[in-house]
Amino acid sequence: MSHINTKCLQAGYVPGDGEPRVMPIVQSTTYNYKSSEKLAQLFDLDAEGFFYTRLANPTVDFVEKKIAALEGGVGAMLCAAGQSASLMSVLNICRAGDHVVCASSIYGGTFNLFNRTMREMGIDFSFVDPDIAPAALDAAFRENTRAVFAETLSNPSLIVCDIEKFANAAHAHGVPLIVDNTFPTPVNCRPFEWGADIVIHSTSKYLDGHAVALGGVIVDGGKFDWKNGKFPGLTEPDETYHGTVFADKFGASAYIVKARAHLMRDLGAIMSPENAFLLNLGIETLFLRMERHVENAQAVAEFLESHPKVEFVRYPGLASDPYHALSEKYMPQGSCGVISFAVKGGREAAAKFMDSLELASQVVHVADCRTCVLHPASTTHRQLSDEQLRDAKIDPGLIRLSVGLEHISDILADLEQALAK
Ligand SMILES: *Cc1c(COP(=O)(O)O)cnc(C)c1O
DSSP: OOSHHHHHHHSSOOOOTTSOSSOOOOOOSBOOOSOHHHHHHHHTTSSOOOOBTTTOOHHHHHHHHHHHHHHTOSEEEEESSHHHHHHHHHHTTOOTTOEEEEESSOOHHHHHIIIIIIHHTTOEEEEEOTTOOHHHHHHTOOTTEEEEEEESBOTTTOOBOOHHHHHHHHHHTTOOEEEEOTTTHHHHOOGGGGTOSEEEEETTTTTTOSSOOOOEEEEEOSOOOOTTTTOHHHHSOBGGGTTBOHHHHHGGGHHHHHIIIIIIHHHOOBOOHHHHHHHHHHHHTHHHHHHHHHHHHHHHHHHHHTOTTEEEEEOTTSTTSTTHHHHHHHOTTOOOSEEEEEETTHHHHHHHHHHHOSSSEEOSOOSOSSOEEEOGGGTTTTTSOHHHHHHTTOOTTOEEEEOOSSOHHHHHHHHHHHHHO
16 A cells, blocks of 8 residues: 555554454543553553543544554544644653744644744744745854744635745754645645655644634654753653653653653543544545645635736746746646635735635635635734734635635636626
8 A cells, every 4th residue: 555545444443354445433431441450551651552532542542543644653542622732742851941943834723833922931932034044044043043934825815835844944943843734734745755754634624624623733753863962851751651762762762752652641632432433534535625625625715816807816826936946846746726816905815705605605614615705804813913914924804715625617716706796
């Protein structure tokens, strides 16, 4: 099983003789054992097995294995939402007093989490322009920097991250690069192939694709050397596990085993088995959906670009887009179905246009099979000041259009009639 399309359908759950063909939902919080000795081994991480669904559940486990296979990682951990994946991906290697270098063009929810909540926890962040020159990026690191964070394709500004630039800077300072790969999905970009160390997703978006289940995932690339003295959580004995040293005991999987054994145990933001089942159904058709999302979005971007009432269009698939070359490098099959654009007339014209749409719905969601629109400056990014909006490269009149899988002629007709108004 080497092609990603096949993995979408068949990786993870592999039934034996007489077992259900479709991955079952194991709706149980707990698991039966006949010996307290066996349970003790599980608690000490000396044996593998399920004992409590806050740590692991068979349905969740199958889907984690599938996503790890899609990204090319050594292991994955599903979370209740993308937000918990972002939180735990950093918290797993940072403590109060540590510092993170982060691209400024990240999703508004991630920005609040980092800039407010995690700052209050004592972790500091430096936000850098994603287009920063290598020398300036290098200068953003401090002695206490422990991670670099960026989005492959930023939500909603659609800036393509130069993954190799960020990975080289991170590795020169002995820290990992964490990449949020939500928008391209592993079908269109696999950041581990370009030097990223940890990949996260909001699975609520394309991976699910049908707007039915919130979720997040952390995937471990398994290549980073945690033993360089900067990551005591992985190299010093964990007394809550009788002195286990994660980097020694779990080698290439140390990061993801610690994320589960330590953070998921303590924070409990696990995905439910039913949501994992729904997510898996979505992933089965991910490769087909992404192809059509890209095809439809390209046609819509070209239509908008040539329309006299449109001020600007941002879509990496357009030859005129400033990130076209980076997109061709990291996402040769296309980026995603999301387009950012502005109509002439600013905020007011944007509202009029959006209220005139009939097929496309206004929802606080993106990357859905149905076409939808959102005005980031008044919704997902409304907590940001004008300066922070500028840093995140969001124009106040910017409209985020998530092109769905409907027939392209219906999508274009809807945009046409709304622009006419
Ligand atoms: C939506 C989103 C998140 C947050 O995920 P939730 O599942 O909504 O918690 C994180 N990163 C990106 C890029 C997103 O689009």
